[in-house]
Amino acid sequence: MRLVETGNHVAAWGARLSRVEVVSAYPITPQTQVIEEISRFIDEGEMECEYIPVESEHSAMAAMIGAAAMGVRAFSATSAHGLAYMHELLHWAAAVRLPMVMVNVNRALGPGWNIWCDHQDTMAARDTGWIQLYCADHQEILDTVIQAYRISEDPRVILPVMVCYDAFVMSHTYMQVDIPEQEAVDRFLPPFRSLWKLDLEYPFTHGSVIYPDDYEEVRFSMQQAMDNARRVIAEAAREYRDVVGGYHGELVDAYRMEDAEYALLAMGTVASECRVAVDELRESGYPCGLVRIRSYRPFPVAELRELLAPLRVALVIDRAVSFGLEGPLFSEVKAAVYGNGGPSIHGMVTGLGGRDVPYDLIVDNAVAAFKGKLLPGSHWPAVRLNDHHRLVKRSLEEYWKKEGVR
Amino acid sequence: MRLRDFPAEELFLQGSAACQGCPGSAALRVAFKALGRNTVLCVIASCTSVLQSPYPVSALNLPTLNMAFATGGAVGSGMTAAAERLVARGEFEEKPTILVWAGDGGTYDIGIQALSGAAERNADFIYVCYNNEAYSNTGTQRSGATPYAAWTTNTTKGKEEWRKDVAQIMVAHGIPYVATASLAYPTDMFRKFAKAREIRGTRYIEIQAPCPPGWKFPSSHTVKIARLAVQTGMWMLYEHENGRTTYTAGTQRIIQGQAKLLPVEEYLQAQGRFRHLFHPERDEERIAAIQKRISDVFETLQFTHKMKEHLMDIEISPRL
Numbered sequence A: 001m002r003l004v005e006t007g008n009h010v011a012a013w014g015a016r017l018s019r020v021e022v023v024s025a026y027p028i029t030p031q032t033q034v035i036e037e038i039s040r041f042i043d044e045g046e047m048e049c050e051y052i053p054v055e056s057e058h059s060a061m062a063a064m065i066g067a068a069a070m071g072v073r074a075f076s077a078t079s080a081h082g083l084a085y086m087h088e089l090l091h092w093a094a095a096v097r098l099p100m101v102m103v104n105v106n107r108a109l110g111p112g113w114n115i116w117c118d119h120q121d122t123m124a125a126r127d128t129g130w131i132q133l134y135c136a137d138h139q140e141i142l143d144t145v146i147q148a149y150r151i152s153e154d155p156r157v158i159l160p161v162m163v164c165y166d167a168f169v170m171s172h173t174y175m176q177v178d179i180p181e182q183e184a185v186d187r188f189l190p191p192f193r194s195l196w197k198l199d200l201e202y203p204f205t206h207g208s209v210i211y212p213d214d215y216e217e218v219r220f221s222m223q224q225a226m227d228n229a230r231r232v233i234a235e236a237a238r239e240y241r242d243v244v245g246g247y248h249g250e251l252v253d254a255y256r257m258e259d260a261e262y263a264l265l266a267m268g269t270v271a272s273e274c275r276v277a278v279d280e281l282r283e284s285g286y287p288c289g290l291v292r293i294r295s296y297r298p299f300p301v302a303e304l305r306e307l308l309a310p311l312r313v314a315l316v317i318d319r320a321v322s323f324g325l326e327g328p329l330f331s332e333v334k335a336a337v338y339g340n341g342g343p344s345i346h347g348m349v350t351g352l353g354g355r356d357v358p359y360d361l362i363v364d365n366a367v368a369a370f371k372g373k374l375l376p377g378s379h380w381p382a383v384r385l386n387d388h389h390r391l392v393k394r395s396l397e398e399y400w401k402k403e404g405v406r
Numbered sequence B: 001m002r003l004r005d006f007p008a009e010e011l012f013l014q015g016s017a018a019c020q021g022c023p024g025s026a027a028l029r030v031a032f033k034a035l036g037r038n039t040v041l042c043v044i045a046s047c048t049s050v051l052q053s054p055y056p057v058s059a060l061n062l063p064t065l066n067m068a069f070a071t072g073g074a075v076g077s078g079m080t081a082a083a084e085r086l087v088a089r090g091e092f093e094e095k096p097t098i099l100v101w102a103g104d105g106g107t108y109d110i111g112i113q114a115l116s117g118a119a120e121r122n123a124d125f126i127y128v129c130y131n132n133e134a135y136s137n138t139g140t141q142r143s144g145a146t147p148y149a150a151w152t153t154n155t156t157k158g159k160e161e162w163r164k165d166v167a168q169i170m171v172a173h174g175i176p177y178v179a180t181a182s183l184a185y186p187t188d189m190f191r192k193f194a195k196a197r198e199i200r201g202t203r204y205i206e207i208q209a210p211c212p213p214g215w216k217f218p219s220s221h222t223v224k225i226a227r228l229a230v231q232t233g234m235w236m237l238y239e240h241e242n243g244r245t246t247y248t249a250g251t252q253r254i255i256q257g258q259a260k261l262l263p264v265e266e267y268l269q270a271q272g273r274f275r276h277l278f279h280p281e282r283d284e285e286r287i288a289a290i291q292k293r294i295s296d297v298f299e300t301l302q303f304t305h306k307m308k309e310h311l312m313d314i315e316i317s318p319r320l
């Protein structure tokens, strides 16, 4: 079946086709249509699912943990402040080793209130033990949600998976998507599996006090699970293509990299904009390609080492910043290829709070980077003083003078 | 039901890591006996996280998920929703009892939002607050349940505020069952758990839990202090269902005039946490304030009880 649908509704279809049995979620722009559509599916009898309209995101994640611990497939969706609010329990879900999938619509954090896209929210959840997959089009949202359950519930993994896509640019725009047959999805995605559940016949205690001599091994097992996930993510992508149809790359999605001497690296819809930039750069004589990172955790270390080794220059575009350092993706790309020769790597931070990232901005900065004219370190090419900032600055300066602050 | 009629099976095992005289472990033991094996447990961050014993052993002989501090109402909601699905799919013949076990800090303070949300949705599980009237796990700090004038490590001259009453807040949510319980009245507690098990929807049971190190009394006095709390009216035993409150056990006896309300001093003086009310000199003002609150409540209840009996007499008097 072919539909023209919003990214959010497509995510709901992903949950429906995955035969999710418990959904607990709390509304936040720009995620709301995901849960509205799911509750419509349930009301119309199209999904056999318990929907828990919790009173907060902290509770949304707590309820998911409770549901998954009982042995059923759980789903939630959130964004920005919601993700930040449930942060404590992101750690809990991963470390108690439960499979589950949550969609996060990438949105900026306040203040000031800003509902538009950047990746700061999920970057701040980077070290919680969740697998993070980033999508670049609507079909990929659908396919990735379904794949995410396969990955999450794989006995080699058993970690929660976050499926990320960009606010508005994806959540609210309409695109054509192929909705696969339920039987095809069922062939790809077996019924819920986990390594443990709250079993009345085997009354284990989970998550109790654990002393220093035991704790590190548990965290090491999570690291091993992440390492295993690299293979499982790639397998899931390939098997999904064969059984259901639809392929969007594995840990990375490479575009025109075969003969490339230069590359752009990005995640989400900026990577789509980068495709246009790559074509443009090729026309101007730069043999450039694109590496779109699909899997941010686990990080595609081997893929990047291989793809970047023959290059001269690479430019990493971050839609987030690690304050006091630079864009996190930039840091990590450098760390991944460290000691492997390879290109000089530049980074830029842009597109925060939904600021447009047009392909010509990418092209201009890429050319500067390729020519060695970009300064090292964190580069913010779009930052400028506009009329609003000037206006506020003037009145602030008056206030500061009066208060003797500055 | 007498004590000797309690099921022999122990689902709270010996050798736990609780302090001597711990009210938490005693309450768990009675609750588990009343609820039986078909129970799934969620323990919220509290002394119970510790007293169950550390990895890799456990005193809890029920499938147990330990959870973060603010999550009780929400985890219960998720577990019960999942259990619904498992019943629908035929994996469970009978839906297990979902039991969430939290302290007063996890209930009155950080967890009240999740609990209120769950109660408003009437999620089908039993929520227990074992109320030791402080944050015992972190070394006895005040909570919203700490009584007026009680010493804690951050109310060193005695708490200035009166405690709130979450059981009454739960009554206001209109859930099907709210009950309070005391360690000194185990058969009353057992009966309340056994009854709660048969009811669907959110059930809230709050157990007063005198904590020897936190309240500063000898560990052999836990039950004695619990009994004094009821006898002096500092803790009231009741259950609330179908819009009606019924007082039970020791509280009922006081209201019906079969037992005397003891002066609250007897309760206060038995605990180090109220020592500053008596040493170096008596703090008449605060003692009187505490007594007045209790006396006012009981006067009203006793009056209402008498009025009801009087009305009953009129009703049943022969119409000749």
Ligand SMILES: Cc1ncc(C[n+]2csc(CCOP(=O)(O)OP(=O)(O)O)c2C)c(N)n1
Binding pocket: B045, B046, B047, B048, B068, B069, B070, B102, B103, B104, B105, B106, B107, B132, B133, B134, B135, B136, B137, B138, B143
């Ligand atoms: C979010 C969060 N904040 C603080 C803590 C620290 N903490 C653990 S248990 C506890 C007190 C628990 O008090 P209560 O619920 O009354 O249970 P008790 O220890 O008295 O049995 C606190 C403050 C925590 N675990 N999580």
Ligand code: SF4
Binding pocket: B018, B019, B020, B021, B022, B023, B024, B025, B047, B051, B132, B136, B137, B211, B212, B213, B214
């Ligand atoms: S501090 Fe109190 S509640 Fe905690 S284990 Fe000891 S006796 Fe029990």
Ligand SMILES: [Mg+2]
Binding pocket: B103, B104, B105, B130, B131, B132, B133, B134, B135, B136, B143
């Ligand atoms: Mg307490």
